[in-house]
Amino acid sequence: MWVISEQNQSWVSEFILLGFSSDPTTNSILFVVFLLIYLCSVMGNGLIIMLICLDTQLHTPMYFFLCILALLDMGYVTTTIPQMLVHLLAHSQTISFAGCWLQMYVFGALGTTECTLFVVMAYDRYVAICQPLRYTVILNWGLCIRLAAGSWVCGFLSCLLHTSFTMSLPYCGPNKVNHYFCEGPSVRSLACMDTHIIEMVDLILSGFVVVTPISLIVASYIHIAKAILKIKSTQGRCKAFSTCASHLTVATFFYGPCTYIYMRPNSSYSPEQDKQVSLFYNAFTALLNPMVYSLRNKDIKRAFLKVMGHRMGR
Numbered sequence: 001m002w003v004i005s006e007q008n009q010s011w012v013s014e015f016i017l018l019g020f021s022s023d024p025t026t027n028s029i030l031f032v033v034f035l036l037i038y039l040c041s042v043m044g045n046g047l048i049i050m051l052i053c054l055d056t057q058l059h060t061p062m063y064f065f066l067c068i069l070a071l072l073d074m075g076y077v078t079t080t081i082p083q084m085l086v087h088l089l090a091h092s093q094t095i096s097f098a099g100c101w102l103q104m105y106v107f108g109a110l111g112t113t114e115c116t117l118f119v120v121m122a123y124d125r126y127v128a129i130c131q132p133l134r135y136t137v138i139l140n141w142g143l144c145i146r147l148a149a150g151s152w153v154c155g156f157l158s159c160l161l162h163t164s165f166t167m168s169l170p171y172c173g174p175n176k177v178n179h180y181f182c183e184g185p186s187v188r189s190l191a192c193m194d195t196h197i198i199e200m201v202d203l204i205l206s207g208f209v210v211v212t213p214i215s216l217i218v219a220s221y222i223h224i225a226k227a228i229l230k231i232k233s234t235q236g237r238c239k240a241f242s243t244c245a246s247h248l249t250v251a252t253f254f255y256g257p258c259t260y261i262y263m264r265p266n267s268s269y270s271p272e273q274d275k276q277v278s279l280f281y282n283a284f285t286a287l288l289n290p291m292v293y294s295l296r297n298k299d300i301k302r303a304f305l306k307v308m309g310h311r312m313g314r
Contacts (some may be wrong), residue, residue: 012190048293052303072117129224158205170191201309210263227240253281
């Protein structure tokens with residue numbers, strides 16, 4: 001669908017999301033697979049939020065930030081997967097220009113918030129291991145709330161600039177986005193103008209959003225590693241490292257694909273490969289995060305058994 005401007009130039013008023021396949025049989029199979037992934041992601045993260053809220057022993061800074069991470073993951077997949085599920089079964093795969101703008105913004109804002117939150121979680125582990133006696137004094141609830149709120153504000157403000165840059169470009173055709181949702185690089189590749197300058201600005205913004213948090217996390221873990229090596233007992237070192245392993249695992253799952261998607265110019269844009277990479281850090285990380293934290297975390301397991309035992313006792 002098109003609208004005509006005053007200069008008699010046609011402009012895109014909606015986009016067509018091509019998704020993964022045009023074959024109805026393949027789409028039906030993908031619908032079942034992605035529906036299961038979405039339901040498991042929502043239920044898994046929802047379970048972690050419920051356990052942390054119900055068990056008072058989990059009312060600590062580490063689990064407070066984990067609860068926010070689970071909430072972000074639920075929002076992350078809900079921004080993209082339900083619409084993809086509808087498009088897999090529907091004949092129409094269109095999304096309005098405003099809808100595309102909103103989806104790109106919310107998805108990016110939640111992702112940027114998660115980038116910032118991983119830094120906060122790394123700082124939490126740094127204080128817990130490097131300054132254990134002052135942990136509750138330094139990470140008091142006032143600071144925790146400010147850090148969490150700051151992550152959300154940074155995410156939603158910084159992504160507003162990125163989305164505005166992309167969606168302010170002229171789109172006069174074609175309007176077919178070779179992706180399953182409106183992701184910045186895939187939409188920007190359709191702009192009917194030279195996007196070199198916009199790419200450079202976007203690359204700088206992405207560098208600040210991605211590279212800065214990674215650098216801070218690495219710096220935190222260098223100090224953590226030094227502190228762990230000073231622990232004399234092997235059991236103490238293993239216990240200290242185990243509290244960081246889950247965070248390192250989920251951060252790696254998230255930052256790896258994000259760096260690939262956003263830290264490169266449009267000249268190396270590969271639609272099919274990008275869809276697969278985006279699917280990994282969008283859907284699969286949200287699915288894997290609850291598994292990583294629940295399988296490696298004795299407190300989460302204990303809280304789950306406690307809640308289940310309480311319910312069975314009724």
